[in-house]
Amino acid sequence: MSASRPVDRAALVAAALPGVAFALLLAAAIGLLAATLGPEARAQAWALVEPNVALVVMVWFFASLAAGVAMHGAWNRFAAAPARLAERVRVLLTAEPAAAEAGDGPLPEGLAILDAGEGASEGSIALTAAVAALVLQRDSLRREIAERIAEGSREVEQEKSRLAALMAELTQSVVVCNLDGRILLFNARARLQFRALVAAPSTAAGGGAAGTAGGTAGGLIGGAEPIGLGRSIYGVLDRRLVAHALEAVQQRLARGAAHPSAQFVTPTKGGQLLRVQLAPVKESGASPDGGAGPALNGFVLMLENITQQMAEERARERLLHTLTEGSRGSIGNLQAAVELLEDPALDAPTRERFLGVIREEIGALARRLDEAAAQSATALEQRWPLEDMLGSDFVAAAVRRLQGTPGLAAEAGAVDGELWLKVESYSLIQALRHLAVRLAQAYDVPRVTLRLAAAEQQGVRRAQLDLAFPVAAMSTETVVGWETEPLEDEEGGTGGTLTLRDVVQRHGGAFWFERERARQEGRFRFLLPLAGDGAPLEESAVVRHDSRPEFYDFNLFAARAMQPGDALGEQRLADLSYTVFDTETTGLKPSEGDRIIQIGATRIVAGRLRRQEAFEQLVDPERPLSEAGIAIHGIRPEMLEGQPRLAEVLPAFHAFAHDTVLVAHNAAFDMRFLQLAEAGTGVRFEQPVLDTLLLSAVVHPNQENHSLEAIAGRLGVTVLGRHTALGDAMVTAEVFVKLVPLLQGMGITTLGEALAASEATYLARLQY
Amino acid sequence: MTTRVLIADDEPNIVISLEYLMKREGYEVHVARDGEEALAALRRVRPALVLLDVMMPRKSGYEVLAAARADEALAGLKVLMLTAKGRDTDVAQGLGLGADAYMTKPFSTQALAAKVRELLG
Secondary structure (H helix, E strand, C coil): CCCCCCCCHHHHHHHHHHHHHHHHHHHHHHHHHHHHCCHHHHHHHHHHHHHHHHHHHHHHHHHHHHHHHHHHHHHHHHHHHHHHHHHHHHHHHHCCCCCCCCCCCCCCHHHHHHCCCCCCCHHHHHHHHHHHHHHHHHHHHHHHHHHHHHHHHHHHHHHHHHHHHHHHHCCCEEEEEECCCEEEEECHHHHHHHHHHHCCHHHCCCCCCCCCCCCCHHHCHHHCCCCCCCCEHHHCCCHHHHHHHHHHHHHHHHCCCCCCCEEEEEECCCCCEEEEEEEEEECCCCCCCCCCCCCEEEEEEEEEECHHHHHHHHHHHHHHHHHHHHHHHHHHHHHHHHHHHCCCCCCHHHHHHHHHHHHHHHHHHHHHHHHHHHHHHHCCCCCCCCEEEEHHHHHHHHHHHHHCCCCCEEEEEEECCCCEEEECHHHHHHHHHHHHHHHHHHHCCCEEEEEEEEEEECCEEEEEEEEEEECCCCCHHHHHHHHCCECCCCCCCCCCCCEHHHHHHHCCCEEEEEEECCCCEEEEEEEECECCCCCCCCCCCCCCCCCCCCCECHHHHCCCCCCCCCCHHHCECCCCCEEEEEEEECCCCHHHCCCEEEEEEEEEECCEEEEEEEEEEECECCCCCCHHHHHHHCCCHHHHCCCCEHHHHHHHHHHHCCCCEEEECCHHHHHHHHHHHHHHHCCCCCCCEEEHHHHHHHHCCCCCCCCHHHHHHHHCCCCCCCCCHHHHHHHHHHHHHHHHHHHHHCCCCEHHHHHHHHHHHHHHHHHC | CCCEEEEECCCHHHHHHHHHHHHHHCCEEEEECCHHHHHHHHHHHCCCEEEECCCCCCCCHHHHHHHHHHCHHHCCCEEEEEECCCCHHHHHHHHHHCCCEEEECCCCHHHHHHHHHHHHC
16 A cells, blocks of 8 residues: 655645745735834834734744645645556556456455555545556456457468468479569478489489488488578579569469469479479459559469370370381381282292291281380370379278178288389279179178289289189179179269279279189289389478478568568568578688588578578598597598588588578688688678677677587577587577577667677677 | 180181181181170080180170180180280280180291190190
8 A cells, every 4th residue: 555655745845835825925914014004003013013923933833834734635635646546557557467357346456556545535536446447448358359369370370280281291292482482381292302303313213312301312412402491493493484484374364364374394403304383372452453463472383293204205106106107118018029929920939038028027017016015014004193002001991991891891811011003092992892792792702802912924013903702603794794884982872984894994904803613712803003113202201300390481471572672781680591500620720721521501591490401511621631620520531431522512502501691600710611612612602691609799798608508508509419510500500599589689680780799799809 | 536626706817817727737627706606616516725816796705714714514625815915914814814825916827836736735
């Protein structure tokens, strides 16, 4: 309530006021009186008053006191109280919401501060109550808003998750970019596809490099992914092609097409052929301005590797060509010879020669036929979309579905676990189910067994799928009939016209019924295609560090594209992308011939560390290592054998760090190495560089130790895997991420300010 | 007792040559021009061997084969499939259904004669 209040000047003034007023009044009265009276009357009056002056003064004093106290009280009550109330209310403006509900009567706990205190006037109390009510209302409003926001965020999170799931599962490669070509989103398939495309051409035919980040698997230098969040798509695709497609789309949009798209085919550096479809991302909520159509925000690319397809097309064409054009010649020869054989005037040797021609040509035709047949057996299969599926998975799925049929038990028998099938699993399982149902109906078969093995005929390997069952007698006629019946769907209806024969044809396979009398077993045998060797981008080992894959960042949608006019220095630290790197070297003297032996780097985009976008590469220094150095960085000479030289690695690193700000600890050291390498490699690093050592000195100027360990310790960053380039880069990156908000707290928000502050600290440190 | 051989094929141009060939080898030759005829002939004539084409009207060679193998009475029959269908799946199907041999057209008459001799022991 009322703690000891500091002496209130105004109140004191108020208290003193009456006294002063009375004194003035008295003096005025006496003065007036004295002025009106004559000198004699004055002397008489004075003689009367003189003995009682003390009394007059006392009266004045007590009157003043009384009035003063009254004034003081009145002041506190009426004038000061509102001011105090105002102070307390101001406190509540910034306080946490009160817990209780509003109501009449005593104020709730949180608002007790508003209590006007004892002796408050009616008006004051009423005011206090009203303010309290307002505060409570405000708090409940705030709570409501917070709830709504939370709800909204939950919904957005859900949408994000759904979209993320969709992107992850799409079998097409999808990449979403903003208008500058900066990658905002992509899915796992796109990442795999690009990795495979950038790999050495010798691993072509979709074989794909199985390299994970780190190491030279598949020929990728530094394990650097060709695409990543915030990176430019023009690193992989030709800018002009994309621009042309964008233009076409914009034109169509302007003409009023609802969902225009453009496509183009482009060869990639790896020698593969890519079909790219481009669709626009329109500005949400933007009103179309006149006839120009809605504004574009970015675009979506859908990519498909059609190298295989194209190759198949070409093979088909060649085959057709061989059979038509190629055969004409042979048939021509035959025709001529046969017609001339009719000539009665032919003598025996000539007849023999013509017969020889006929034999030869027939041989040639037959050979050509065999070759064509051999080619077509595997490569030119039906154009039905077939999927690669592990045989055992397929059998398991089929058994599960068959179990559902009434009156029938299904089980898996001997299954070759290594086989990869190329099937349209839904219709195939439908066909199997159809057979099972018929078996149960017609022959009361209690149980069916599925078996899978490999079989070879005429040099062609296929999968042999058996649906086996115990049976005593069966009519082959009935069975043949099943082959051409329409397959039943789920509810037992035969709405479709798909037959078992159609399904088998789709797979380019075969189907028949065999009976093993000895074992009293019948079986339906399917021959199905096996998945090819160049296969599936089925890399289940997508390296995931978190439960949710890291390559979705919807925040980037809001990130402003860096306009060419923007001075880089004006960019906010929080908005920029960074490449944080570290090098291991043969020694500490760059100008005396020491060389880089390892470069490690990681990216920070939109304030978050991109763990999956890492660069790590050992470099052959072309000079021996010192023992002391080996003791520090642990890189032995054997590890450097066969590694690429700096001339190859630096361009790759330059591409990795393209369009980012470089960050390193004690950056001068690393940059010196890079600078010295300029002449030999022709690679120039022109981006701005931030040094975490200097930034730490800016933020904690009173600390002595700015080594990486010390800073990490201060900022609460765990240090693991030190003295590998990538490990150090990761620690530096985490330190940097923690430094940015601390810099912001000091008023350093833009890159320019950070650089300036760094420079100031640097000079200060130099003077030490 | 001459060995009976049945030729089942709908294409007259090949039947001519096959008939001549088999007769020259010394077999008694019967001819069927479609699937149903072939099956009926098998049961009536009871040949030792049949040269069976696949692509025939009314019943395919595969169907004839399946029926023949299901028929107890035709147990000892030798089946030599002689057809233009030469894919690996076709061959697998023929052999799976119980053919004793499978030859793809075009073929050498000598090879065919040799195979027949082999099958008939």
